[in-house]
Amino acid sequence: MTETSHDTCTPFPEPAVGEIRLEAVLHALADPVRLRIVSSLAGCADEVNCLAFDVPVAKSTLTHHFRVLREAGVIRQFRRGTSKMNSLRTEDLAARFPGLLDSVVAGHRATGARPT
Amino acid sequence: MTETSHDTCTPFPEPAVGEIRLEAVLHALADPVRLRIVSSLAGCADEVNCLAFDVPVAKSTLTHHFRVLREAGVIRQFRRGTSKMNSLRTEDLAARFPGLLDSVVAGHRATGARPT
Numbered sequence: 512m513t514e515t516s517h518d519t520c521t522p523f524p525e526p527a528v529g530e531i532r533l534e535a536v537l538h539a540l541a542d543p544v545r546l547r548i549v550s551s552l553a554g555c556a557d558e559v560n561c562l563a564f565d566v567p568v569a570k571s572t573l574t575h576h577f578r579v580l581r582e583a584g585v586i587r588q589f590r591r592g593t594s595k596m597n598s599l600r601t602e603d604l605a606a607r608f609p610g611l612l613d614s615v616v617a618g619h620r621a622t623g624a625r626p627t
Numbered sequence: 628m629t630e631t632s633h634d635t636c637t638p639f640p641e642p643a644v645g646e647i648r649l650e651a652v653l654h655a656l657a658d659p660v661r662l663r664i665v666s667s668l669a670g671c672a673d674e675v676n677c678l679a680f681d682v683p684v685a686k687s688t689l690t691h692h693f694r695v696l697r698e699a700g701v702i703r704q705f706r707r708g709t710s711k712m713n714s715l716r717t718e719d720l721a722a723r724f725p726g727l728l729d730s731v732v733a734g735h736r737a738t739g740a741r742p743t
Contacts, residue, residue: 532738532739533731533735533739534657534658534659534739535657537653537657538654538657541650541657543650546650607734608738609730609733610726610729610730611727611730613726614726614727614730615653617725617726618725622723622724623649623650
């Protein structure tokens with residue numbers, strides 16, 4: 512885990528690119544709520560506030576899902592002021608597991624975009 | 628689940644192509660033993676006998692792993708005489724989730740081929 516600090520943009524701990532494990536990424540993605548989050552983030556040019564996700568689960572459950580994604584290396588989370596922001600680690604995942612994220616997001620959009 | 632019968636080559640129940648769910652495939656692949664099985668099968672031109680896999684787990688555990696893979700739609704299992712044979716559903720998965728299996732197998736071979 513690496514961590515850096517910045518007054519207005521503090522990232523939470525996350526695995527370095529070379530530490531991202533395939534099993535952890537697949538486990539993180541093997542959940543309908545987390546797939547929806549990842550698919551939403553894949554369609555955003557910028558980072559997204561945690562509160563912006565329209566998924567029908569309790570806030571504490573959503574916090575858990577974001578943590579699983581971050582600890583697996585799928586997303587980056589950081590604090591900006593009082594907000595917790597999220598972004599996909601698109602380039603890191605493409606470097607570590609070429610094609611994986613793209614095929615998962617495309618597969619989800621083609622077949623799995625059902626209410627959870 | 629569809630099932631057909633044949634005197635010498637009886638497949639076990641498996642989801643039809645259109646029923647294969649992304650979450651189930653990702654869950655099935657999110658395990659080091661199952662990733663090794665899939666990676667081994669991806670390198671075989673033909674089906675492989677269950678007993679041919681060199682993974683350090685009990686036979687009953689291996690049976691469980693094969694069932695998870697089959698029920699998710701990742702592999703096909705069938706009986707040939709007294710042997711249970713396995714093959715990857717490569718074409719079905721490529722049709723349902725293009726690029727997914729290739730990226731997972733390549734990722735496993737590049738980063739995850741450790742003893743389990």
